[in-house]
Amino acid sequence: IWMTLRFFAHASFQTRTDDGQSIVIDPWLDANPLSSVKSKDVSADYILLTHAHGDHCGDTLKIADKDTIVVAVSELAGYFKEAGCKTHAIQIGGAHNFSFGTVRVVKAEHGSMTPDGRYGGLAAGIIITINGYSIYHMGDTGLFGDLKLIGDMQNIDCLLVPIGGNYTMDPSDAAMACSWLKPRFAIPMHYNTFPVIKQDPALFANACKERGISVKIMQPGESISL
Ligand code: NI
Ligand code: MN
DSSP, X not given: XXXXXXXXXXXXXXXXXXXXXXXXXXXXXTTOTTOOSOGGGOOOSEEEOSOSOHHHHTTHHHHOOTTOEEEEEHHHHHHHHHTTXXXXXXXTTOEEEOSSOEEEEEEOSSOOBOTTSOBOOOOEEEEEEETTEEEEEOOSXXXXXXXXXXXXXXXXXXXEEEOOOTTSOOHHHHHHHHHHHOOSEEEEESOXXXXXXXXXXXXXXXXXXXXXXXXXXXXXXXEEEO
């Protein structure tokens, strides 16, 4: 298999499959101080959203065109449907096969309110599996024990894990999550965007190393092949 993973910045990523499909997760680029890529430079066949906070879904309407499918929990999908998007509503614990692969939605411990103040449904993590290769975007979450269950249920190749603290896990919590999820490697996200989530990703990498987990620290704008 061949696909690429691009880190825009914060929690925004893009996966491209070998047949050219673009899957964007949590797009927030134009107001993102760390992203040199802007929404006008990005196209998406699918936009996957973990929750309704602006730093995760903020540029969805700018990137979505008439064919883009926005995938989110029902309440958030409904919000984007009202705004004119094609959507696919899903819920925690559910999975669906799309043209590029499978999306499974799992729990995250976090809030979710849309930019106009409406309830955005439950915050989620998203596991995408393409040709047997799994990427788990944890969204914004604190540490919770059911991550052990997810680790038992699911083979995880690449884990995208928040380490910024304050709103989410910090480096040591995130390393504990990794020890339960046992990914082939982990990529830290959701740090250094604002002063309140300033973190040294080396602390996370070292804590993971002690637990036998590999870490790849991606710079904003960087792409890797999977
Ligand atoms: Ni959030
Ligand atoms: Mn966030």
